[in-house]
Amino acid sequence: MPARPSVIRGAKGSVARACLLGLFATGALVAMPHRAEAQSQTNYNLYGVPGLIDMPSAGVAPDSEIGTTISRFGNNTRTTLTFQITPRLSGSFRYSAIDNFDTVASVDGVYYDRSFDMRFQLLTEGLYRPSLVVGFQDFIGTGLYGGEYLVATKTVAPGLTVTGGLGWGRLASRNAFASTGTRPEELLGEGGLPTYDRWFRGDVAAFGGVSYSPNDRWTFKAEYSSDNYDQERRIGEFDGTSPWNFGLDYHFENGSQLSLYSAYGTEVGAQLTLVLNPRKAAVPGGLDPAPLPVDVRPRGSAADLGWTTDPTAVPSSKVALSEALEQEGLKLEGLDLTAQRATLRLKNNRYYAVSQAVGRAARAMTRNLPASVEEFVIVPTENGMALSAVTMRRSDLEALENEAATEMFARTRFTDGIAAVPPVEPGLYPDFTWSLSPYVALSVFDPDNPLRADGGLRLRGNLRLSPGIIVSGSVTKKLTGNLDSVEREDESSLPLVRTQYAEFSRQGDPAIEHLTLAAYGRPAKDFYSRLTVGYLEKMYAGASAELLWKPVNSRLALGAELNYVQLRDYDQLFGVQSMVTTDPVSGVQREIPNLNGHLSAYYDFGNGFHGQLDVGRYLAGDYGATITVDREFANGWKVGAYATVTDVPFEDFGEGSFDKGIRVSVPLGWALGTATKRVNSVSIKSLTRDGGARLDVDGRLYDQVRNSHRPEMAKTWGRFWR
Amino acid sequence: MSLRKRAMAAALVGALPLLAACGSNTGERNPTEILSQTLQAAISGGPEVQPITTQQIATALGSTTEPIALVSLLDRTNQALVLRIESNGPYETFATSSRQSLTVRGGMITATRGLGGDLMSSEAEPLLALIQAGRGGTVPYVTRYLTGDDQTEVFRYTCSVRDAGTERVAGGVIDIQGRKLAVVCTGTGPSFENTFVIDRSGQILKATQYLGDFLGRVSIQMLRR
Structure with missing residues (x-):
């Protein structure tokens, strides 16, 4: 039976319509947000936490708000990042500099210090009840700013709040009225440990103040400070004469805050706080072009199997679908077409939300596949690995296009993609891509120069021999910068696995950042694998093998990684050097072991929090574990913290006692409103030491795999119809 | 939410080392292009609007x-x-x-x-x-x-x-x-x-x-x- 024209009706129809659309050169609808959203008016203080001027208040920022504050008064400069981790819990990281403060740790009279704070809201504000917050200031580390407080704030009239609190430690250095035990002075370990031995011990003093906001723009504040700046008076040049501080805040429409202060009778201060919230995007839902709608089959057409005997029908459907997917930034890498079922091997280069990619692919399938095909199976891939098989009925797509996205989710099945995935179309590989881009490399918190940077150009190339076998390289050429001026030399009691970074930075220009051959695979159901060999990262060459177990519907994954490494030459070209390193201070020689590796467990708690535990042997041969907790958002934002404790004694690790840091991932699509898979990750760790260090190899499996699995797809499913 | 916020967000992200200037690619948009469009839109308030005649x-x-x-x-x-x-x-x-x-x-x-x-x-x-x-x-x-x-x-x-x-x-x-x-x-x-x-x-x-x-x-x- 000859095929009727109607069987590829969808394809023809869409081409005709696309042509018609081209005639409508009448422009686009430009929608820009037109209304100032009611912004939170969190008042941040000089410490970058909710507060009055120098004192904290019991104000709490909206959930997930990130406030970045730069403040200065007198000789004190403080840069603080505060994240509202949960509606009641917040954490802050601060980097401060005190001028004219001469200690052994000071550089040119400037004392640099890192500090962490935690705040927890014990009581929310009620009709008569004030908000009550307990805070731990500078609770890890050397404790210059160390202090604890209990503070209450109550709005007593519209715009008028009253705050009163009790402070310990630094916050009890003026007019203490009582005492709760003795506050120890010695440092625990090498610093960097929670100062639990001091909490709520020693003198107690009272502080408080009022703030008045006649409108959402202005706030007037006055406070009585219980901080006498004892150390700053003794060592530095602080000469405050009054406990009273006065301030004025201005809030911009976007929530940012600019403040001016009169502090301690003798100083003036200023502060700028920028706020953003991962849950508020520039353009909610994004500005991506509209998808082509579902093309509903005419009644009765599904019974028409004429096309199955037409040898041109399958190739022409494939071409039409491939072109339609191309329009969406998607790629058809394979298609199995039978009378009732189509299985698409899909490569997604554009959408962070895999559900959006799958939704667009499904609609393109309704427009380009013969009417008898009722079951759509879409297999998203990453580096050639079939990540899942998302199975839908075409009739459901037709019926539910205008319903809540949850309706479609309820009718969508997720299974392992390993058995379903169609073979790759011939002619797609090998495939070469390249890019030339600027780069910036930063080094922060070195007391000699708190912010160092290199800038230059980075040339990358990727040769895909097959979907899962990739030769990848990256070369940088520095144009300007001062990273090579790092001169600090600290004694280490470990082989120098990371602390030679300055030497690598000095000599590596141009540098091959990595040059590797990587093979990704699916050894069995629920299992994913990676093998990478070559110049793995800036400092190490060798081989890295990884195996991940992650069932498609599971929130738990387990992984194992084993690495064989060899130290690269400082010039980061072709060559390796001896694994024996010499300590710059003691002259002791130690050898870096070749083998390191980890067992990892990943768990998505399902309430926005994600945990990861890595246990194993680190680069320096130390054994231990890293625990990481992230607050994750469906749009790709992540804010997390990690800590690594190994069998290296704190005194051998050096300053900081153990490795810890925070990390933030910002999806570019969130900021720009246009779909892209790019995510910028910044990790801030206080110090680079040799203990607890891991190999920095590209292409670790977990993040590639999980985005196409059911738990992640469920979170972003609202984007299926976007 | 305002244009300023959007521009600021773009600028914040833009300050990070991510700009891809040129290269070959497939489906992935060039971030530099997106960024410049966004900034233009933010600065000018979008393309000039003409009523339909x-x-x-x-x-x-x-x-x-x-x-x-x-x-x-x-x-x-x-x-x-x-x-x-x-x-x-x-x-x-x-x-x-x-x-x-x-x-x-x-x-x-x-x-x-x-x-x-x-x-x-x-x-x-x-x-x-x-x-x-x-x-x-x-x-x-x-x-x-x-x-x-x-x-x-x-x-x-x-x-x-x-x-x-x-x-x-x-x-x-x-x-x-x-x-x-x-x-x-x-x-x-x-x-x-x-x-x-x-x-x-x-x-x-x-x-x-x-x-x-x-x-x-x-x-x-x-x-x-």
Whole structure:
């Protein structure tokens, strides 16, 4: 039976319509947000936490708000990042500099210090009840700013709040009225440990103040400070004469805050706080072009199997679908077409939300596949690995296009993609891509120069021999910068696995950042694998093998990684050097072991929090574990913290006692409103030491795999119809 | 949310080492390009807006036999012509030349795509039934949007429909004195008032609807059914 024209009706129809659309050169609808959203008016203080001027208040920022504050008064400069981790819990990281403060740790009279704070809201504000917050200031580390407080704030009239609190430690250095035990002075370990031995011990003093906001723009504040700046008076040049501080805040429409202060009778201060919230995007839902709608089959057409005997029908459907997917930034890498079922091997280069990619692919399938095909199976891939098989009925797509996205989710099945995935179309590989881009490399918190940077150009190339076998390289050429001026030399009691970074930075220009051959695979159901060999990262060459177990519907994954490494030459070209390193201070020689590796467990708690535990042997041969907790958002934002404790004694690790840091991932699509898979990750760790260090190899499996699995797809499913 | 915030977010991200200047690629957009477009839009307030002329309408009507409508973003005095590109049961999807679309049912907007802050879907059947019958009354109405965190936010409303006199709808091949109905909705989202002008058969020829905080008020007027 000859095929009727109607069987590829969808394809023809869409081409005709696309042509018609081209005639409508009448422009686009430009929608820009037109209304100032009611912004939170969190008042941040000089410490970058909710507060009055120098004192904290019991104000709490909206959930997930990130406030970045730069403040200065007198000789004190403080840069603080505060994240509202949960509606009641917040954490802050601060980097401060005190001028004219001469200690052994000071550089040119400037004392640099890192500090962490935690705040927890014990009581929310009620009709008569004030908000009550307990805070731990500078609770890890050397404790210059160390202090604890209990503070209450109550709005007593519209715009008028009253705050009163009790402070310990630094916050009890003026007019203490009582005492709760003795506050120890010695440092625990090498610093960097929670100062639990001091909490709520020693003198107690009272502080408080009022703030008045006649409108959402202005706030007037006055406070009585219980901080006498004892150390700053003794060592530095602080000469405050009054406990009273006065301030004025201005809030911009976007929530940012600019403040001016009169502090301690003798100083003036200023502060700028920028706020953003991962849950508020520039353009909610994004500005991506509209998808082509579902093309509903005419009644009765599904019974028409004429096309199955037409040898041109399958190739022409494939071409039409491939072109339609191309329009969406998607790629058809394979298609199995039978009378009732189509299985698409899909490569997604554009959408962070895999559900959006799958939704667009499904609609393109309704427009380009013969009417008898009722079951759509879409297999998203990453580096050639079939990540899942998302199975839908075409009739459901037709019926539910205008319903809540949850309706479609309820009718969508997720299974392992390993058995379903169609073979790759011939002619797609090998495939070469390249890019030339600027780069910036930063080094922060070195007391000699708190912010160092290199800038230059980075040339990358990727040769895909097959979907899962990739030769990848990256070369940088520095144009300007001062990273090579790092001169600090600290004694280490470990082989120098990371602390030679300055030497690598000095000599590596141009540098091959990595040059590797990587093979990704699916050894069995629920299992994913990676093998990478070559110049793995800036400092190490060798081989890295990884195996991940992650069932498609599971929130738990387990992984194992084993690495064989060899130290690269400082010039980061072709060559390796001896694994024996010499300590710059003691002259002791130690050898870096070749083998390191980890067992990892990943768990998505399902309430926005994600945990990861890595246990194993680190680069320096130390054994231990890293625990990481992230607050994750469906749009790709992540804010997390990690800590690594190994069998290296704190005194051998050096300053900081153990490795810890925070990390933030910002999806570019969130900021720009246009779909892209790019995510910028910044990790801030206080110090680079040799203990607890891991190999920095590209292409670790977990993040590639999980985005196409059911738990992640469920979170972003609202984007299926976007 | 403001242009400034958007520009700032872009600038913040732009300050990080991510800019790809050039290269070969497949499907992935060049971030530098996106960034410069976004910054341009933020600085200039978007491309220059020109109202649609009768000449443009005539040209559009002559180029196809499909239904055509005029869409206005009322809070931004921004207009575009849309062409019906697809229908699915009672739903019809109209699109601009630059791939932005509105889905209507009986002339009422039930969804948008590609405008930003899109109305993802809505439950409008009871409301539509009252309007098409030209009757007053009180009915439920539901709208769904995506949040900045890609979660679906559902707003549930109770809407009262009342007679609001007559209004002339003239444009394209349509010129009639229609009945106007005003709909006041209150519920879990911001309250709003929508208006609909229907012809004798109950078909909505012009709908003016509030489509969320981002899009504001949008009208769609049929130029040819």
